[in-house]
Amino acid sequence: xxxxxxxxxxxALLAVFTGYEVIxxxxxxxxxxxxxxxxxxxxxxxxxxxxxLGLATNPVEQAIGLVAVVMGALNVTGGYVxxxxxxxxxxxSKQKKGGAA
Amino acid sequence: xxxxxxxxxxxxxxxxxVLVFILxxxxxxxxxxxxxGILYAGIAMLLAVxxxxxxxxxxxxxxxxxxxxxGGLGGWYWARVVKMxxxxxxxxxxxxxxxxxxxxxAAVELLSNLSDRATAGLSIAGAIIGSISIxxxxxxxxxxxxxxxSKPIVLPARQVVNTAVLGVGVAFGIYALLTAVTVWLLPFFxxxxxxxxxxxxxxxxxDMPVVISLTNALTGVAVGLDGFALxxxxxxxxxxxxxxxxxxxxxxxxxxxxLMARAMNRSISNVFFxxxxxxxxxxxxxxxxxxxxxASDVAVMMAYANQVIIVPGYGMAVAQAQQKVKELADLxxxxxxxxxxxxxxxxxxxxxxxxxxxxxxxxxxxxxxxRDEINAEFxxxxxxxxxxxxxxxxxxxxxxxxxxxGMPILDVEKAKSVxxxxxxxxxxxxxxENDLFYRENCHMLYGDAQKAIGDIVSELKKAx
Numbered sequence: 001x002x003x004x005x006x007x008x009x010x011x012a013l014l015a016v017f018t019g020y021e022v023i024x025x026x027x028x029x030x031x032x033x034x035x036x037x038x039x040x041x042x043x044x045x046x047x048x049x050x051x052x053l054g055l056a057t058n059p060v061e062q063a064i065g066l067v068a069v070v071m072g073a074l075n076v077t078g079g080y081v082x083x084x085x086x087x088x089x090x091x092x093s094k095q096k097k098g099g100a101a
Numbered sequence: 102x103x104x105x106x107x108x109x110x111x112x113x114x115x116x117x118x119v120l121v122f123i124l125x126x127x128x129x130x131x132x133x134x135x136x137x138g139i140l141y142a143g144i145a146m147l148l149a150v151x152x153x154x155x156x157x158x159x160x161x162x163x164x165x166x167x168x169x170x171x172g173g174l175g176g177w178y179w180a181r182v183v184k185m186x187x188x189x190x191x192x193x194x195x196x197x198x199x200x201x202x203x204x205x206x207a208a209v210e211l212l213s214n215l216s217d218r219a220t221a222g223l224s225i226a227g228a229i230i231g232s233i234s235i236x237x238x239x240x241x242x243x244x245x246x247x248x249x250x251s252k253p254i255v256l257p258a259r260q261v262v263n264t265a266v267l268g269v270g271v272a273f274g275i276y277a278l279l280t281a282v283t284v285w286l287l288p289f290f291x292x293x294x295x296x297x298x299x300x301x302x303x304x305x306x307x308d309m310p311v312v313i314s315l316t317n318a319l320t321g322v323a324v325g326l327d328g329f330a331l332x333x334x335x336x337x338x339x340x341x342x343x344x345x346x347x348x349x350x351x352x353x354x355x356x357x358x359x360l361m362a363r364a365m366n367r368s369i370s371n372v373f374f375x376x377x378x379x380x381x382x383x384x385x386x387x388x389x390x391x392x393x394x395x396a397s398d399v400a401v402m403m404a405y406a407n408q409v410i411i412v413p414g415y416g417m418a419v420a421q422a423q424q425k426v427k428e429l430a431d432l433x434x435x436x437x438x439x440x441x442x443x444x445x446x447x448x449x450x451x452x453x454x455x456x457x458x459x460x461x462x463x464x465x466x467x468x469x470x471x472r473d474e475i476n477a478e479f480x481x482x483x484x485x486x487x488x489x490x491x492x493x494x495x496x497x498x499x500x501x502x503x504x505x506x507g508m509p510i511l512d513v514e515k516a517k518s519v520x521x522x523x524x525x526x527x528x529x530x531x532x533x534e535n536d537l538f539y540r541e542n543c544h545m546l547y548g549d550a551q552k553a554i555g556d557i558v559s560e561l562k563k564a565x
Contacts, residue, residue, distance in 0.1 A: 004332045005219060011341060012325060012348045018123060019352030026130045028446050028471050031357065031453030036192050037129045037139050038353050039317050041122055043146060044346035045202045045324045046169075047153045047339045048331055052209040053168065054159030055335065061209050062161060066168050068205035073172025074179075075199035076150075080143050081180035082191055087136045089185075089460040 033086050040079030046072030107157055108338065114152035115342045121145035122346055126353065132466065149342055156336050172198075185461045186418055189309060189451035190245035196317050197238030203323035204231030208290065210330050215281045220333045225274045227326035229293055234319040236297025241312050244301075245450055251306030259303060260374070267296045300373065307415070307492065309450045311361045311372045318354025321347045357452060364446035364472075366507040389539035391526065394546055396556035399486075399520050404561060406483035408439040410475065412511055413455050414448045416489010416524065420550035426488065427462040428558050436561075442468055443475040443485075443511050445493035472511055479515040487513060487521045488550050495535045504533055519543040522553050 026034055049072040053065030122145045128138030154165075176195065183191050207228035215221050243249040256262065270292030277285035304312055328343025362369050403409055411430065417423060430440045442464070448455045456469055470478075479485065487494055497503040498510045513519050514537050521538060523545060537543055546553050 004337055005223075005329065008329050008332045008341060008344050012329075012344050015325075015345045015348035016352045019126075019349040020356055022123065022127045022349075023130045023353045023356060026357075027132065028444060028453055029132060029456045029466050029469065030130060030135060031360075031446070032188070032192075032451060032457050033135055033139070033453070034129050035314055035317055035354070035357055035452050037135075037142060038126065038321065038350040038357075039192055039196050039199070040139070040146070041126065041142055041346050042196075042199045042317075042321045042324045042350040044122075044149060044343055045199050045206065045320075045327065046146075047149050048206045048324070048327050048343050049168075049202050050150070050153045050165055051156065051159070051331065051336050051339050052206045053161050053165055054156065055213070056161060056209060057213070061212055062164060064205050064208050064212070065161070066164050068202045068209065069165060069168030070172035070175075071198040071202035071205065073169045074176040075195050075202060076146060076176065077173045078176030078180040078191070078195035078198070080139065080146070081177055082183075082188065082195065083139045084136075084143075085180070085185075086188070086457055086460075087139055089457065090132065090466060091136055 029090070033083055033090070036079065036083040036086060040076065040083055043072065043076035043079050046076050048072075107155065111152045111156060112338050114148050115338060118145040118149040118152075119342055119345050121148075122349065126349065153339055156339070158335060185458065186421055187246070188457060189313065189449070189454060190242045192451060193238050193241040193245060193309075193313050193316070196313070196320055197235045197242065200231045200234035200238060200316065200320040200323055202231075203320060203327050204228050204235060204290070206327045207231060207323075207330065208286070210327070210334075211277070211286055212283055214334070215277065215283055217333070218278065220330050221278055223326055223330040225278055227323050227330060228290065229271065229274065230319050230326065231323035232290055232293035233297040233300065234316045234323060236294045237301040237312065238316045238320075240298055240301035241309060241316065244306060245309060253305045254302040256299070256302070259299070263296065263299045266292050266299060270296060304373065306450060307447070308365075308372050310447050310452045310454070311358060311365075311369070313451050314354060314358040314361050315369065318351050318358055321350025321352075321354055323347070325351055361447060361452055364509065366509060389541070391538055392544050394520065394544035396546065396553065397560045399544075399546060400557050400560035400564060402484050402518060402520070403433055403438065403486075403557070404436055404564060406438050408441070408478070408482045409433055409484045409486065410441050410443050410478065410482050410513075410516070412443045412445075412485060412487045412490050412494060412513060413459070414445075414488060414490020414493065415450060415454075416522070416550050418449055418454065418458055419489065420552075422488065422550035422554050423458045423462045425551055425554035425558060426459070427464055429554055429561075430464065430468075432558060432561050440468065441470055441475065441478065443472070443513070444469050445472055445490070445511055448490055448493055472509060476512050479512050482516040483518065485513045485516040485519045487519065488554070489522060489524075491523075491535055494537055495533070496540075497533055497536050500536070513537065514540055514542070517542065520546050522546045522548070522550055524549060
């Protein structure tokens with residue numbers, strides 16, 4: 001196995017514990033925004049999609065790469081807007097009307 | 102290789118982005134900081150995406166720009182216009198898109214480099230999880246949207262067929278890997294997508310909080326695996342960012358999934374393979390009878406109560422009754438009645454569904470109480486109003502042999518009187534009779550939640 005893979009494995013191991021520690025003890029109130037927010041964060045897949053399409057050399061790879069980029073971009077923007085909309089409603093400072101877009 | 106400097110600068114941006122992601126996720130887990138959290142994560146994402154554009158050696162810029170613009174505008178528009186009540190299916194859909202992207206990236210990697218066994222193996226793994234996750238997410242979307250029946254769809258010999266589909270699909274993938282012949286990837290992807298569909302079809306609507314949460318975690322894992330496969334290739338540094346963000350979500354999402362399943366006292370495998378709700382409990386007869394009540398009587402009871410607890414469920418979401426609920430709460434409070442909300446963790450169709458709907462109409466979240474906090478309050482409560490919730494208040498959970506035995510519920514039956522608003526006399530999702538409805542202190546207020554609550558509100562106004 002290449003050295004890069006070992007490095008990635010160490011990183012992944014640390015990320016598992018980071019993810020666990022960071023969100024243990026979350027109030028029920030935040031289950032939706034947290035899930036929606038983590039849904040947004042895996043939108044990092046867009047970065048991989050850009051690399052995959054950017055390195056594609058034939059039409060088949062380009063077509064699949066384009067699908068990946070479109071889906072990744074949908075994940076990123078949709079995930080962000082949904083989370084932001086939910087959290088805007090929880091915001092106490094603008095508790096009154098107008099919150100429902 | 103790349104000119105020195107550019108790649109270093111890009112890597113520095115990735116490092117900052119990862120740091121800000123973690124801070125953002127941390128901030129997302131506290132009520133007062135949550136909004137800052139998503140902003141942080143958004144900035145980190147923007148930085149990472151922009152930096153990637155400048156990676157040396159990329160081509161196809163026209164296609165990349167096209168994809169980002171189409172997907173970006175589409176996602177933005179869709180998420181803006183959708184109603185708050187449709188949030189669960191939106192989250193399922195955007196999650197599915199991420200999973201689809203992960204599967205597609207794995208496909209490109211496999212097509213371009215099937216001979217490097219270690220890397221291709223990781224891509225195969227990413228493709229398996231990504232394909233299952235997108236297919237299951239799309240089925241969840243269709244069920245939540247009402248385009249597929251939300252009842253479990255149970256096919257004959259399902260366990261055998263499902264296992265066979267998965268097994269043969271994975272075998273095609275391994276065969277493609279060993280022979281380095283790309284044509285075998287086609288049946289591989291088709292069968293895994295099929296498996297994702299078969300996996301999600303038998304899962305009923307009320308189990309959706311677990312499904313959405315789990316597919317979210319799976320997508321994170323698929324993205325992480327894609328990241329692993331990328332680190333070996335050119336521009337491998339983007340892979341590290343994907344490994345961290347993907348695994349972070351996989352881990353956090355798994356934890357949330359376990360919390361959801363625990364709230365129903367069911368195992369993850371029971372949710373996925375149990376086809377819960379497809380069968381009905383037999384041999385148990387409940388004593389007593391259903392006692393209907395009219396809105397004017399409910400209004401009187403509530404007006405003279407010291408404390409009222411409202412327990413919302415999926416029925417409130419379906420009827421979009423949250424605005425009426427807010428009016429009712431305000432009206433009662435103006436009469437000096439204490440109003441609280443009891444929220445079961447799995448009420449509704451996604452984790453925290455009820456909290457979102459009540460927040461939408463401006464009900465302050467310090468009036469919302471978790472099951473553990475509110476259960477002690479029921480004995481001292483005059484009136485409990487259950488709106489379109491069923492299984493989460495069913496005392497059958499305390500009866501051995503019942504399908505929901507052991508599920509932690511809201512003990513509304515301990516209140517002096519309970520009003521249950523329901524559309525009709527049907528059973529809950531679990532397909533069992535609700536003992537609560539037959540209790541001495543329980544009355545049924547039939548009708549659509551929006552109309553029924555509206556009637557109580559106008560009766561209260563009349564009396565004032």
